[in-house]
Amino acid sequence: MMKMKFTCRGTLDCDPESWEGILSFMSMKPPYEAELNARGSYFHFLFGKHAYGNYLCIPNWGIGMELATLTDGFWNRERLCESGLSAVDACSVTEALAAMSEYINL
Template identity: 55%
Template structure:
């Protein structure tokens, strides 16, 4: 279990704790994310044109920039995933942690 700090500009509070459990490494990478009372099953992978994210329990699927691109990925989730800002910030913070832990290697 990985514990990390989520940060969200324009969110109240400005930061909160999240926990991430990597279920499967590789392509795709699967992880379970919990924060602020929400749970997300993340499936993150690479395809011919870039990266993608699927969150089946939230009916979300979208392309991503690099896993560390917080701004672009948050905008993508907010626009196409129709998520609350805090949830999008939580997820992009988790994507960065997954990249730092080599989840897709």
């Protein structure tokens, strides 16, 4: 299992403005699977492509949603907040997705 540390940068209303996230890849082939730990929250991701675009599921948070590109932080963060995540957790997830884009091409 590949692990990586990365820096999460929050929106202006986040305190602190940045924090560390730890990402563990569980599957590097579709459907992709990863775990994220950031600021005391844990997320289990399943994501990939479907016939009409990309998807992200976070089963342990009851979230399933359409996903823009991995690096489209604004769109992804907005959808995650609409799904019920706090601004801080949504930033952690979007920063993790962006970090994964170095290894995965959706």
